[in-house]
Structures are given as structure tokens and as C-alpha cells.
Amino acid sequence: MNKKLPKMLALIAAGCMTMSVGACSSPGAPSASGGSQTVSNDASANDNAKCQNTVKKDGVEKVTIWAWYPAFDKIVDNFNDTHDDVQLCWTKMPDGMTTYQKFSTAIKAKSGGPDIIQLGYDAMPQYVSGVEQHLIDLKQFGVEKIKSDYTEGGWNSVTLGSDAVYGVPVDAGPFVMMYRKDIFDKYDVKVPTTWAEYEQAGKELREKGFEGHIGNFEANGTGWNLALFAQKTDDVYSYSASNPEQVSINFESEGVKSVLEYWQRLAKEDVVATDDSFTAEWYKKIVDGSYASYVSASWVTGYIKGVSGAEEGSVWQVTKAPVWDDSTPAVNYGGSGIAVTDQAKHTEKAAQVAMELFQDDKAQEIAVTDSGLFPTWVKKLDSDAFKNYEDEFFNNQKVNAVLAETAQGYQGYEYLPFQTYAFDEQTKAFTKAVKDGEDVSSTMTALDKTLSDYATQQGFTVK
Amino acid sequence: MARSTTRSSKQSRNTGAPIGGGHHIPSYVLLAICVVYFLFPVWWLVVAATKTNSGLFVGSGGPMWFDKTFNLWENIKELSTYEGGIYWRWLFNSFLYAFVGGFGATAVSVMAGYGFAKFKFKGRKTYFNIVLGSLMIPTTALAIPTFMLMSQFGMNDTVWAVLLPSLLSPFGVYLMRVYCMDSLPDEMLEAARVDGAGELRTFFQVSLPIMTPAITTVFLLSVVACWNNFFLPSVVLSNTKLFPITVGLTQWQQRSNMGAGAEQIWNLVTSGAFVSVIPLVIAFLFLQRYWVGGLTAGSVKA
Numbered sequence: 001m002n003k004k005l006p007k008m009l010a011l012i013a014a015g016c017m018t019m020s021v022g023a024c025s026s027p028g029a030p031s032a033s034g035g036s037q038t039v040s041n042d043a044s045a046n047d048n049a050k051c052q053n054t055v056k057k058d059g060v061e062k063v064t065i066w067a068w069y070p071a072f073d074k075i076v077d078n079f080n081d082t083h084d085d086v087q088l089c090w091t092k093m094p095d096g097m098t099t100y101q102k103f104s105t106a107i108k109a110k111s112g113g114p115d116i117i118q119l120g121y122d123a124m125p126q127y128v129s130g131v132e133q134h135l136i137d138l139k140q141f142g143v144e145k146i147k148s149d150y151t152e153g154g155w156n157s158v159t160l161g162s163d164a165v166y167g168v169p170v171d172a173g174p175f176v177m178m179y180r181k182d183i184f185d186k187y188d189v190k191v192p193t194t195w196a197e198y199e200q201a202g203k204e205l206r207e208k209g210f211e212g213h214i215g216n217f218e219a220n221g222t223g224w225n226l227a228l229f230a231q232k233t234d235d236v237y238s239y240s241a242s243n244p245e246q247v248s249i250n251f252e253s254e255g256v257k258s259v260l261e262y263w264q265r266l267a268k269e270d271v272v273a274t275d276d277s278f279t280a281e282w283y284k285k286i287v288d289g290s291y292a293s294y295v296s297a298s299w300v301t302g303y304i305k306g307v308s309g310a311e312e313g314s315v316w317q318v319t320k321a322p323v324w325d326d327s328t329p330a331v332n333y334g335g336s337g338i339a340v341t342d343q344a345k346h347t348e349k350a351a352q353v354a355m356e357l358f359q360d361d362k363a364q365e366i367a368v369t370d371s372g373l374f375p376t377w378v379k380k381l382d383s384d385a386f387k388n389y390e391d392e393f394f395n396n397q398k399v400n401a402v403l404a405e406t407a408q409g410y411q412g413y414e415y416l417p418f419q420t421y422a423f424d425e426q427t428k429a430f431t432k433a434v435k436d437g438e439d440v441s442s443t444m445t446a447l448d449k450t451l452s453d454y455a456t457q458q459g460f461t462v463k
Numbered sequence: 464m465a466r467s468t469t470r471s472s473k474q475s476r477n478t479g480a481p482i483g484g485g486h487h488i489p490s491y492v493l494l495a496i497c498v499v500y501f502l503f504p505v506w507w508l509v510v511a512a513t514k515t516n517s518g519l520f521v522g523s524g525g526p527m528w529f530d531k532t533f534n535l536w537e538n539i540k541e542l543s544t545y546e547g548g549i550y551w552r553w554l555f556n557s558f559l560y561a562f563v564g565g566f567g568a569t570a571v572s573v574m575a576g577y578g579f580a581k582f583k584f585k586g587r588k589t590y591f592n593i594v595l596g597s598l599m600i601p602t603t604a605l606a607i608p609t610f611m612l613m614s615q616f617g618m619n620d621t622v623w624a625v626l627l628p629s630l631l632s633p634f635g636v637y638l639m640r641v642y643c644m645d646s647l648p649d650e651m652l653e654a655a656r657v658d659g660a661g662e663l664r665t666f667f668q669v670s671l672p673i674m675t676p677a678i679t680t681v682f683l684l685s686v687v688a689c690w691n692n693f694f695l696p697s698v699v700l701s702n703t704k705l706f707p708i709t710v711g712l713t714q715w716q717q718r719s720n721m722g723a724g725a726e727q728i729w730n731l732v733t734s735g736a737f738v739s740v741i742p743l744v745i746a747f748l749f750l751q752r753y754w755v756g757g758l759t760a761g762s763v764k765a
Contacts, residue, residue, distance in 0.1 A: 091702065098717060101698075105607060108610075108611065300721060
């Protein structure tokens with residue numbers, strides 16, 4: 001006996017090694033949920049959930065949320081202070097990408113997801129397409145009654161082109177131009193309001209000895225590129241959650257081609273830089289005066305403020321993004337909403353929380369001042385305090401007045417259920433066209449084909 | 464390494480080789496290039512750790528030299544206060560995962576390796592081949608399946624989700640088996656058995672002391688593997704209080720990105736990374752002989 005025991009131990013150890021982790025313990029019960037539009041009703045399932053925030057009231061039902069909004073702890077505290085029947089339990093996420101990865105993993109595992117999740121508008125369709133129905137239609141919980149409180153663009157972003165409502169819009173990213181007034185003044189160049197003037201101003205700056213560029217074309221700008229196309233009222237992607245088997249992709253329109261040809265020309269003449277975004281180099285150039293202006297979403301201002309003082313004497317101002325002509329519509333880049341997942345333990349309660357969380361003056365105030373979000377909540381947008389707010393960083397410019405106009409004009413976009421893949425492919429194509437100077441028309445035809453083939457392969461009908 | 468080179472050059476001089484010993488120059492040049500190549504990023508980290516947020520972007524000395532404001536102490540102070548000093552908690556977690564995981568992995572490896580080397584049982588070869596085969600599977604590829612298993616046992620977002628998978632180290636088992644086969648003569652174990660020692664006693668009192676050098680190596684390798692573990696904890700953990708330093712710093716960096724958390728804490732990312740490598744550097748310097756000893760273990764013994 002004594003002799004055999006170690007052998008047994010060695011055997012067990014070896015056995016454990018060969019099978020993977022869980023093999024030595026007994027199999028657990030398969031978790032419930034999954035499938036489409038699961039509505040659950042378990043009020044105590046979250047009682048032991050671990051929260052980032054300190055839950056204020058004990059013995060009350062909890063609803064869990066994943067979000068990466070800055071200063072979100074204050075918004076959560078505000079909600080918990082004002083609610084006695086439910087408490088919000090927050091897990092802090094670092095950014096959108098990580099959140100989507102974690103959520104997708106949780107979907108595969110059929111457990112581990114939150115009740116409520118912050119999702120960028122471009123990320124929503126992938127969770128509501130075909131058999132992948134992981135966001136709850138909030139219509140059954142009466143979301144329609146708050147519809148009029150939100151901008152059209154915001155609301156269209158969460159309906160995904162259907163009758164359903166898959167979330168509550170929170171913030172948006174009106175497309176504007178941030179520029180270095182000191183640089184334009186120094187070289188005595190007029191700040192452009194149209195793209196033709198932009199090209200002209202860019203050339204002038206170079207001629208007058210400015211060593212940087214007027215701006216940058218980022219081939220990997222994802223939603224940034226879409227905003228440029230939207231100025232020509234060309235939607236490259238179409239998808240509706242009410243017809244989830246069908247997508248439409250169109251990069252071959254005249255609008256798209258003319259936009260790309262414009263940037264191709266500017267890049268070739270070295271009027272603009274062509275740095276990829278979200279690289280160290282790009283971060284540096286935005287704040288060190290290498291770009292005289294930066295056309296992008298309003299949330300970029302938060303970033304610029306964060307590393308303000310990077311260059312002494314820099315004077316930042318905000319104005320409307322350059323347009324093609326008077327008919328150019330207001331466009332948007334980014335923004336997010338909060339959605340209720342099919343893993344919500346008590347779906348109705350989660351829906352109630354999602355609808356009430358930002359439906360509140362105090363919460364909106366925190367969101368605007370502390371989190372630096374640009375609201376989709378009309379009451380906030382219309383308030384005088386908001387419009388007349390003088391931003392010290394922008395030399396007391398009434399920045400919101402510029403932005404609000406853009407935000408109200410925006411109608412919303414559609415994104416594909418495989419948007420991540422589409423973004424990757426469009427990045428490759430734009431790099432070829434603008435950076436490498438290849439023929440725009442044939443590059444776009446190839447991109448169209450790649451994406452359409454992929455869609456067909458994934459089981460979608462391409463219109 | 465350096466010492467042996469100098470010695471050999473002295474020797475060649477003593478034996479009256481032609482003055483200059485020119486044949487060493489290429490190797491010195493090569494070594495110098497290697498030193499620069501390897502120290503370059505370390506130097507950058509040291510410099511970056513001393514900068515302020517804006518200094519990192521537009522510092523007066525460029526990326527490879529100090530800025531005019533030396534901000535290292537302020538950065539470290541901020542590390543202790545930012546989010547309630549969660550940085551130190553992450554560092555502690557890393558130590559916990561590295562040492563508990565490393566210790567467990569070593570224990571399992573030693574026992575399994577010993578079993579494979581010294582006991583004959585049915586399927587030994589098959590099992591060992593499977594262990595060898597699992598060496599080829601990157602742990603990253605197992606992260607998602609691990610997540611699913613863990614979620615079945617409700618262990619996601621607990622320390623166990625990180626610790627349990629790190630207990631298994633196929634390489635450790637392999638190393639221990641090789642070492643046991645080469646340095647533990649069967650005759651010695653026979654002798655112990657003849658003298659009346661049970662298997663457990665033989666293992667602990669006869670075999671273990673001889674295996675010590677290999678155990679140290681496996682322990683060090685496992686600790687470093689656990690310390691550097693990134694993907695698994697980033698998948699299975701959501702609660703920031705449980706993060707190891709690798710995941711925590713990455714989260715800070717992601718949050719600093721434009722359009723994410725709108726908190727620019729690049730300075731904390733660089734200084735945090737700098738502070739977190741110090742323990743490993745110290746460990747490396749003091750335990751150097753075990754590293755070298757361990758890596759060559761089994762290579763010369765026949």
C-alpha cells in the first residue's frame with residue numbers, strides 16, 4: 001500500500017497535466033440564458049456582485065453595468081443616492097475595444113456578462129444580427145416615452161434602422177475643427193471654412209515657412225473616415241436590425257471617390273500629413289504644433305486639454321468642420337449608448353435603470369463637466385447654461401454653441417454587424433489610395449468586392 | 464561572460480601571442496552592439512519614468528534624454544494616490560500570483576517529473592508525449608476555453624481563475640523529468656528502498672535534496688512566467704482590485720488613449736512600468752547563478 005500511494009499520486013498528477021484545467025473537478029451545471037431576447041426575472045442574482053463603487057444602500061436589488069465613461073463613479077453615486085429600490089454596481093472598463101472583447105467572451109461562455117453595457121454606436125449591430133441577439137429591445141419596457149428627449153441622430157443610432165430600440169443614447173461626437181489660432185495668426189493665414197479653403201490655407205502655411213502640416217489624413221481613422229464621406233451624404237454601410245440578414249456596402253459612389261481623391265492630392269502635395277491615428281507619433285503631433293488644425297469629433301478636445309501645456313503659447317479654438325458647399329450636412333464621429341444585455345438577471349429592472357441613469361439633470365451635468373461627454377439629451381443641449389458655457393481652455397470661447405448646432409443636425413449612421421472587419425479592410429484600402437497614391441477608383445472597387453464577398457461568406461445577402 | 468573573455472585575453476598575452484590580439488575585436492564590437500540594443504528600451508523607460516505627462520510628448524531633451532523638469536518623485540507619489548493607490552495593490556497581486564502560482568507550479572512539476580522519470584506505469588509514454596505536445600500550445604490560445612471552464616465553476620473574476628491555470632507548467636515537468644533521469648541514479652533509490660524507506664520518504668529525503676538546483680530553476684521560470692502573464696488575467700478578471708500589474712498598467716494606457724477614459728496618465732504608465740521592473744531586475748541579479756546553472760542542467764550529463 002505504502003509503495004503504491006506515490007505512484008497513484010504521480011498518476012493523478014500526470015492525469016491532471018494531460019487534461020486541461022477543469023478536468024479534475026466535477027463538471028458544473030451548464031448555465032441558463034442564451035438564445036434570442038431572453039428576458040429574465042431574478043432579482044437576487046446580483047446580490048454578491050463585486051462593484052467598483054461603494055453601494056450606498058444595503059439589502060436592495062443590484063444591477064450591474066460595464067462602462068468606461070470618465071468620472072462615471074460620480075454618475076453611479078448620483079444614481080444610487082437618488083434610488084431606494086435599486087443600486088447600480090459598476091465594473092470599470094478601460095475602453096471600448098476591451099469592453100467588446102470581454103462581452104464577446106461572456107457571450108460565448110453564456111455567462112459573466114453585465115446587465116447593462118456601454119457600447120459605441122458602431123459596435124451595436126454585431127450584437128443584434130441574425131441569430132446573435134444579445135441586446136434587449138427596450139420597447140417592451142416603455143422606452144418610447146423618452147424618445148423625444150434625445151436628438152434624432154442619437155436616437156437613430158440605437159434603433160439600428162428598425163422599429164426596436166436597443167439602447168439609450170448617451171453621447172455623441174459632433175465633427176468639428178480644432179485649430180491652433182496662434183499658428184494661423186503667426187503665418188497670417190485665414191482659418192478655412194470649406195475644404196477648398198482648407199487646401200488653399202494648407203498650401204499657404206507651407207509656403208510661408210510653417211514646418212508642420214495644416215492637418216492629417218488618418219487611413220485607419222475608422223469612424224473618422226466615415227464622417228468625411230457622410231459630408232457628401234454617402235453612407236458606405238447600410239444595415240437594419242429589422243432585416244438582419246441583409247447588408248449593403250457602397251464605396252464606389254462619386255462622393256466617396258471625390259473625398260479620397262481630394263485627400264490623395266493633398267497628401268501628394270505634402271499639404272497634409274498621413275500619420276496613422278492612435279500611435280505615439282500622432283499623439284505627439286496633435287499637441288506639439290505639428291498639425292495647425294485637427295478636424296475630428298468634439299471629444300478630442302478632452303484629450304487636448306489632458307496634455308495641455310504641451311507646447312507653451314498654444315492657443316486652441318474650435319470651429320465648424322470645413323464643408324464642401326452649403327448643402328454639406330452636419331456629421332458625427334463616435335459616441336455611445338447604454339444597452340441591456342440578454343444576460344441581465346432581472347431584465348425589467350435593468351431596463352428601468354438604463355432609461356433613468358442619464359435621464360437626470362445632475363447626471364447630465366456630471367457627464368458634461370466631469371466626463372467631457374457631448375450630450376444627446378435635448379434638455380441639456382438646449383439649456384442656456386450649456387450653450388453659454390465659456391471654456392477657459394479655449395480662451396472663454398462658447399464652444400458648445402458651435403457644437404450643439406452640429407449635434408442637432410446629425411441624423412445618425414448605420415454600421416455593419418461585422419464592423420471591425422470592415423474597418424480593417426477600409427483602412428488597408430485608404431492607405432493604398434491616399435498614402436501610396438494608387439488609383440482611387442480601382443481601390444474602392446476592390447474594397448467593395450472584398451467586403452461583399454466576406455458578407456456573403458458570413459451568410460448575409462448583399463444588396 | 465565578460466570575466467571569462469578578459470581571462471582568455473590575458474592568457475593569450477601570457478603565452479606570448481602577438482600584441483593586440485586583434486581577433487577579439489569583432490566579438491567586442493558585436494557584444495557592444497548587443498548591449499546597446501538591449502539597453503536602449505530600458506534606458507528609454509528610465510528616462511520616460513522621470514517625465515511629466517506633457518514632457519513625454521514635447522520634452523526638451525527628446526525621447527531619449529531627460530526633460531528639464533525631473534518628475535520621478537511626483538510620479539511615484541501620484542502612483543500612490545491615484546485611484547486610492549491601487550497601483551501598489553496591483554504590484555502586490557503580481558507578487559501573489561507569481562509566488563503562489565510559481566510555488567504551486569514547481570510542486571506539481573517536481574512530482575510529475577519525478578513520477579515520469581522514476582516509475583513505470585501503463586501509458587507513461589503516452590502521457591508524457593501529451594505533456595510534451597502541450598508545450599507547443601501557447602497559453603494565450605487556451606485563455607478563452609479557460610474562461611468558459613471557469614465560468615462553469617463560477618470562478619471567473621476570482622484569484623483562482625488566475626492561480627489554477629498557472630499551476631500547470633509542461634515545460635517544468637519536462638525539465639524535472641530530464642533532470643531526474645540524469646541525476647537520480649536508480650541504484651540510489653533502490654538502496655533507499657532496501658534500507659526500508661517508503662516511497663514518500665525516499666522522495667522527500669533522498670531525491671528532493673539532489674533535485675534542488677533543478678527545482679530552483681523551475682521555480683524561477685514559473686515565477687517569471689506568472690509575473691509576465693497577461694492575456695489570461697485580462698480575460699478572466701473584471702474587478703480592477705484583482706488585476707496584476709501587467710493588466711493594470713495596460714488598462715491605464717488604454718484609458719489614456721483619445722476617446723476612451725479621457726484621463727491622460729501616460730506619466731503614471733511609464734513610471735509604473737519602471738517601478739514594476741525593479742523587483743525582477745534585483746531578483747535576476749541576485750539569482751544569476753541559478754539561472755545559468757539551470758539552463759545548462761542536463762546538457763553535459765550523460
